Amino acid sequence: MNVIGIVGWKNCGKTTLVSAVIRELSSRGLTVSSIKHAHHAVDVDQPGTDSYRHRDAGAREVILAGGQRIAIMQELRGDAEPTLDELLARLTPCDWVIVEGFKTHSHPKIEVHRQDCGRAPLFREDPSIIAVATDYAADYPGPKYGLDDVAGIADFIVSQTKP
Structure with missing residues (x-):
């Protein structure tokens, strides 16, 4: 699997x-x-549903299965949050995994930075950023794309495919 982050x-x-x-x-x-x-407490399940009741009763893992999709909910119950590498290992093999967030991990990343963001770009401190998508002429020395140049960004991502 090839991995690219968007941070x-x-x-x-x-x-x-x-x-x-x-x-x-x-x-x-x-x-x-x-x-x-x-970065916050997230719950895709809702109080009152059967699957929520299973978790609330103490199940560590609940699979909600239907004709169109499945959802696997795992309660950490005090265990450490899984690392990106541990999460990647759980995925079914695919061509590309797009990771949103995990900005401190060392995987290759594309930074999204807007001029009115109010914070300094991450690329100045993060050598794992390999391209920037922005709405201004950033001083990034590598590949730069407009925020709406989705085809160009996709071309760049595909060019990073590992054999």
């Missing part, structure tokens, strides 16, 4: 770009998975 500060457009890149790569016939890091 940046909050509200700079990461999710918008990730969604567009996934759509573009998928339209090219590539299989794409994603991992989204959340």
Whole structure:
């Protein structure tokens, strides 16, 4: 599996770009998975549902299965948050994994940075950033793309494919 990250500060457009890149790569016939890091308590299950009741009763892992999709919910119950490498190992093999977040991990990343972001670009301190998507003429020395150049960014990502 090939892995590329999309990182940046909050509200700079990461999710918008990730969604567009996934759509573009998928339209090219590539299989794409994603991992989204959340810095807050997140719960995809809702109180009152059967699966929520299973977890609330103490189940460490609950699989919710239907005709269109499955969801696997795992309760850490005090264990450490899994690392990116541990999460990647859980995925079904695919062509590309797009990772949103995990900005301190050393995987190759594209930074999303807007001029009005109010924070310094990450690329100045992070050597694992290999391209930048921005709305201004950033002083990044490597590949730069406009935020709406989804095809160009997808071309760049595909060019990073490992044999």
